[in-house]
Amino acid sequence: MLSNLVNKYNIAGPRYTSYPTVPYWNNETFSLKKWKSSLITSFNESNLDEGISLYIHLPFCESLCTFCGCNKRITKQHSVESPYITAVLKEWSLYLELFDEKPIIKEMHLGGGTPTFFSPENLKRLINGILKTSKLAKNYEFSFEGHPNNTTREHLQALYDVGFRRVSYGVQDYNETVQKAIHRIQPFENVKRATQLAREIGYTSVGHDIIFGLPFQTLDHVKETILKTKELLPDRLAFYSYAHVPWMKGNGQRGFKDTDLPSAELKRAQYELGKELLAKVGYQEIGMDHFALTTDSLYLSMQSGGLHRNFMGYTASKTQAMIGLGVSSISDSWYGFAQNVKGIEAYYHLINENIIPVYRGHILNEEDLVIRKHILNLMCQFKTSWNENHLYFKEIPEALMQLKEMEADGLLNISSNSIEVTKAGQPFVRNVCMAFDVLLQRKQPDVQLFSMTV
The missing domain is CATH 3.80.30.20 (tm_1862 like domain)
Structure with missing residues (x-):
């Protein structure tokens, strides 16, 4: 099972030592x-x-x-x-x-x-x-x-x-x-x-x-x-x-x-x-x-x-x-x-x-600061939420849509105002962060910039 998931989600992506x-x-x-x-x-x-x-x-x-x-x-x-x-x-x-x-x-x-x-x-x-x-x-x-x-x-x-x-x-x-x-x-x-x-x-x-x-x-x-x-x-x-x-x-x-x-x-x-x-x-x-x-x-x-x-x-x-x-x-x-x-x-x-x-x-602008907080939460705690207004950003619905397949694969749980990465999903946390990375989503690189996620 893990082999299939690694094969599926092993793509080029950032290591998120910073955002942006x-x-x-x-x-x-x-x-x-x-x-x-x-x-x-x-x-x-x-x-x-x-x-x-x-x-x-x-x-x-x-x-x-x-x-x-x-x-x-x-x-x-x-x-x-x-x-x-x-x-x-x-x-x-x-x-x-x-x-x-x-x-x-x-x-x-x-x-x-x-x-x-x-x-x-x-x-x-x-x-x-x-x-x-x-x-x-x-x-x-x-x-x-x-x-x-x-x-x-x-x-x-x-x-x-x-x-x-x-x-x-x-x-x-x-x-x-x-x-x-x-x-x-x-x-x-x-x-x-x-x-x-x-x-x-x-x-x-x-x-x-x-x-x-x-x-x-x-x-x-x-x-x-x-x-x-x-x-x-x-x-x-x-x-x-x-x-x-x-x-x-x-x-x-x-x-x-x-x-x-x-x-x-x-x-x-x-x-x-x-x-x-x-x-x-x-x-x-x-x-x-x-x-x-x-x-x-x-x-x-x-x-x-x-x-x-x-x-x-x-x-x-x-x-x-x-x-x-x-x-x-x-x-x-x-x-x-x-x-x-x-x-x-x-x-x-x-x-x-x-x-x-x-x-x-x-x-960093205001949007950068909000998304940076989410990515840090995911990388360090494997969960994040936007139950406070200042943590919401307009692309959240799009990010959640991207993560639906990972949820179906048992890698995370999505609620109305939060997501939490499961134990099985922890090796794929970089992929979860990529859905929140609005700069990456808005402009995918033309050439490979990053190493593989797994």
């Missing part, structure tokens, strides 16, 4: 001045109540992983570290000039690239440079992405000393053939070492990322990876579909042929097997593609209704304002989005000119 999605941002009406204004408004409304979030993009990697669609710069020259950190701290100072009081930091995440490309000393310089100009929220959470091959005890200790308690490691798959195809060779022993080191030092949440649909990957490979994962029992897991988007400029998905990828049928089987095995191990499904043990903050947040989703993925708490620092980072004021330039040289140039290095974005 990036291809539908209105860059013509966006400006840096409007972005600053929206952020100041958001900061004044929310800083004292909930604080802000920071995402810092650290783009350097020593080698290219050919499954990766992230913005990165491949180099073995570690002399790039210090100038980059200096520039990020300068960008932070440009944001500080907008505010009348010190920011209260609730969440901070280091992504990449490979954050552990940077030395422990440079990472501490970065974090200390931010902390000395800000305050910490009571229940702050700092996290970073670590590469199992180069995350050392010194990295973990240095970041622990400045407040980090969560780390996630990219595992992808343990099979050597698959690892060679994606140019990411990392034996199980390396992941085990990095996981155990984090726990020895005192990290309270260790996460692993596992991907299905990779080149040459079989059902046995997925099973083997999850059984090895069971041995380490990370606190949370991302188990998601490889997003094959080689047409996107600047990504490295050219190291294998399309014919090397699993068929649609095999990919569906990998997904079903993985979910089944994770449930047997004791992981609870969180939103879309995420799993956690019942002791992890992500699961506890889901239970209490506090789960949130933004450009960092699912988070255990919400802040209205999120500032992205570094090349290609995306910021979110709730009222607007802004993305930094993607090239390091262009980034340095704007920073040296004392200009916040934004090159595109979107200021």
Whole structure:
């Protein structure tokens, strides 16, 4: 039954880390001045109540992983570290000039690239440079992405000393053939070492990322990876579909042929097997593609209704304002989005000119804000309602008509003023969101912009 539904609903669609999605941002009406204004408004409304979030993009990697669609710069020259950190701290100072009081930091995440490309000393310089100009929220959470091959005890200790308690490691798959195809060779022993080191030092949440649909990957490979994962029992897991988007400029998905990828049928089987095995191990499904043990903050947040989703993925708490620092980072004021330039040289140039290095974005209108709320509700709580007038939008009847077939398939329940996704429908929540995405409905893309929904 699930196989038939996956076959039916597996179409190209957004992952909804934002609404509007990036291809539908209105860059013509966006400006840096409007972005600053929206952020100041958001900061004044929310800083004292909930604080802000920071995402810092650290783009350097020593080698290219050919499954990766992230913005990165491949180099073995570690002399790039210090100038980059200096520039990020300068960008932070440009944001500080907008505010009348010190920011209260609730969440901070280091992504990449490979954050552990940077030395422990440079990472501490970065974090200390931010902390000395800000305050910490009571229940702050700092996290970073670590590469199992180069995350050392010194990295973990240095970041622990400045407040980090969560780390996630990219595992992808343990099979050597698959690892060679994606140019990411990392034996199980390396992941085990990095996981155990984090726990020895005192990290309270260790996460692993596992991907299905990779080149040459079989059902046995997925099973083997999850059984090895069971041995380490990370606190949370991302188990998601490889997003094959080689047409996107600047990504490295050219190291294998399309014919090397699993068929649609095999990919569906990998997904079903993985979910089944994770449930047997004791992981609870969180939103879309995420799993956690019942002791992890992500699961506890889901239970209490506090789960949130933004450009960092699912988070255990919400802040209205999120500032992205570094090349290609995306910021979110709730009222607007802004993305930094993607090239390091262009980034340095704007920073040296004392200009916040934004090159595109979107200021949300009233309709955007209403639909954003519905999509967040669906992605985080699997339900939404419009029983209050300000949550109604005129295309709701059309959206419900589109969802009638999914209701007939047992994937959701529709009432007069709400919808709720069923347990069977949770893997298809992106499809439900697409019915509410009025910008997508009004103008379907002429070319494929998004990865497949399952």
